[in-house]
Amino acid sequence: MPHRRYHIHVICADNDQLLVLDSVAIFFQVRAFLTYDVSSKLPKASLYGRQCIDSCDYALMIIGDSYGAVQKTGVSQMHLSYLNAKAKAKPLLIFIKNHYQETGVSRQLQELIKLVSRQDNQIYYYDTEDDIEALLVQAYYSAVASHKVRGGWVRATEEMIKFSRQTVAERLADLLSKNTNTNTNTNTNTNTNTNTNTNTNTNTNTNTNTNTKKERSIDEGFAADNVSKPIVLTQTFDVQYSAQAYEGGNLKDVTREVILSWQEVLITLMKIPSTFSSYGLQNAINRLISPKAEIDIKNDMPNVHAVSRCQISQDDLNNLQRQLVSANWIQLTTYGTRLSQELWKLTFHARSLLENEDSQTSE
16 A cells, blocks of 8 residues: 555536546545535535645546536636635646537536636546546656645554554553663673674664655655745746847847846735736736846847837746745635636735835835
């Protein structure tokens, strides 16, 4: 059996893809602990789903033939759980059933599939439940390799289980008996015990160091999640952008990289209205990039007399948004069936960072 097991939350519409869900349960029987979205008819369905996603290591989404019952928020529990998983930057395993004829597919389900396909997701498509097992093998081990999550449940050794079941008195008695045996052996044959203890200590230290190195390598491996790193205001990063340069009456498409700092990004976010969409975030970053891009392009291309249509690449924008969510700089306030209907806002934590920075600078 695997040494480490994770908590995986399964996102799916009510009473849909039941055979697929059975295959998922069988596959993860010895690999993970599973929780599932509950029926939208229950008043605490949204709260339960959000709490499960908050605590899970991975999220697994199955989009089949049904969008699910629509809640008061205007979206189904499946759609809401997907948005929560993206907002929390949870590693996602997404399985979408192929629909070769869209006549029987609801408009809301079509919109959700387009949204999931358009965003930065690794998607696996299937026709029937017979395809799921092979796709699960590929998706799960690829996700574990790509997103080395720190956490999960580690199976205890027999010694640890025995130790945890002992009472304090029993543990004290074991320690006293070991000390008594050691003292008796020492008085009987000092020279022999000296050599033995030396060897024992050497072996113990070697084993301890080996075990410590193994545990440290495991912990460091599972801690290597770049998305969860804290953001430092003075830290800089590169983003790719495209622009149009006008030179001698000709229009040229240009793709370059520009250096931004997190402090510049935070100041830009402060200038956005109280709530904003993903498109609003994109436009704000484009405005931040534009003056830098114009200087950069004109330095390399002196004959250029104008630069326009500066746009950050979609991949870098998605990565930037994930890091902002993970660092608790922005949070989702309004859900919608379309990307343009999702509204974000700057958190109090992000505002306080800039205020603290300003106060330290003034001092």
